[in-house]
Amino acid sequence: MRYILASGSPRRKELLSKVLKEFEIIPAQGDETTDNVRPNDMVEELSFKKASEIFHKIFSEDGEMPVVIGADTVVSYNYRILGKPKDRVEARKMISSLQGDEHTVFTGVTVFYGKDGKEEHFSFSEETLVYVTSMTDEEVEAYLSTGEADDKAGAYGVQGDFGKFINGIRGDYYNVVGLPIARLYREMKKRGLL
Numbered sequence: 108m109r110y111i112l113a114s115g116s117p118r119r120k121e122l123l124s125k126v127l128k129e130f131e132i133i134p135a136q137g138d139e140t141t142d143n144v145r146p147n148d149m150v151e152e153l154s155f156k157k158a159s160e161i162f163h164k165i166f167s168e169d170g171e172m173p174v175v176i177g178a179d180t181v182v183s184y185n186y187r188i189l190g191k192p193k194d195r196v197e198a199r200k201m202i203s204s205l206q207g208d209e210h211t212v213f214t215g216v217t218v219f220y221g222k223d224g225k226e227e228h229f230s231f232s233e234e235t236l237v238y239v240t241s242m243t244d245e246e247v248e249a250y251l252s253t254g255e256a257d258d259k260a261g262a263y264g265v266q267g268d269f270g271k272f273i274n275g276i277r278g279d280y281y282n283v284v285g286l287p288i289a290r291l292y293r294e295m296k297k298r299g300l301l
Contacts (some may be wrong), residue, residue: 108300118266119178120199122286127296135160135177136139147232150215153179153231159195161224162219172221174300181262181283184210189261198251201262206272207241210261212283216291220300231294233287235278237265242272 112119115134123130135157138154143149158177165173181287182189185203192198217230244251251270254260263269265276265283279287 109171111161111165111175113157113175113177116285117287118264118285122281122284122288123176124280126202126288126292127299130176133161133164134167139179144188146181146188146211146213147215147234149188149237150179150181150219151230152215153177154217155216158217158219158228159290162228170223172226174218176219176291177217177219178268178286179283180212180214180260182212184208184261186281191258191260192256192262195251195257198256198262199247202242202247202250202256205239205261205263206247207239209236209238210245212261214238214282214285214287215285216294218291218295218300219296220296227298229294231285231290233279233282233290235276235280235282237273237283238275240272240274261294 112123112130112132113135123265125185137156137160139153141152147233154177158175162175165171191195192201210234213232215232219228252270255267256265265273281288
C-alpha cells in the first residue's frame with residue numbers, strides 16, 4: 108500500500124512514523140476555512156478537506172487510490188477556538204488566557220483509501236484536556252521570545268519549551284502534539300489498512 112501524509116508538519120511526520128514505517132509527505136494546499144463552530148466538527152471537516160484534496164489529486168493523475176491521512180488540530184478555551192496566532196500580540200493574548208487554567212485540544216483525522224476499486228474514507232476526532240500552571244508576565248515574554256508559539260494552534264507546543272508549564276493532561280498526549288496515533292492505529296487496523 109502507498110501511504111501519504113497530507114501535512115507538512117514535522118511533528119505529525121514524527122508521530123506517524125510510530126504507526127507506519129514508510130510513507131510520503133504531500134502537504135494539502137487547499138482552503139482551510141470552515142463554518143463549523145464546534146471544535147470537533149471543525150477539525151474533522153478540515154482533516155477531511157486535506158485528505159480528500161491529496162487523494163483526489165493522486166487519483167486524477169494516475170488512477171491510483173493511496174491511503175491518505177489528513178489531520179487538523181485546534182485549541183479550545185472558554186468556547187473559543189484558538190488557531191495559529193497571526194502575530195506576537197495575538198500569541199501573548201492566547202498564552203496569557205491559557206495560563207493558570209485548563210483548556211481542550213481537539214485533533215481531527217480523516218483517512219481516504221480505496222477498497223475493491225471504490226473510494227472509501229473515515230473521520231474521527233480526539234479530545235484532550237490540558238492544565239497549564241500559572242505564569243508570570245516575565246515567563247510569558249520569555250516563552251514568546253523563543254519563537255515556538257508562532258506557528259502552533261493555541262500559541263504553544265506541548266513537546267517544546269512550553270512543556271514546563273503543563274502540569275497535567277487528561278487524554279492522549281500525542282493528540283496535543285497533533286496526531287492521536289493510538290486511535291489512528293486502531294481505526295486503520297480495523298479496516299485492514301496496516
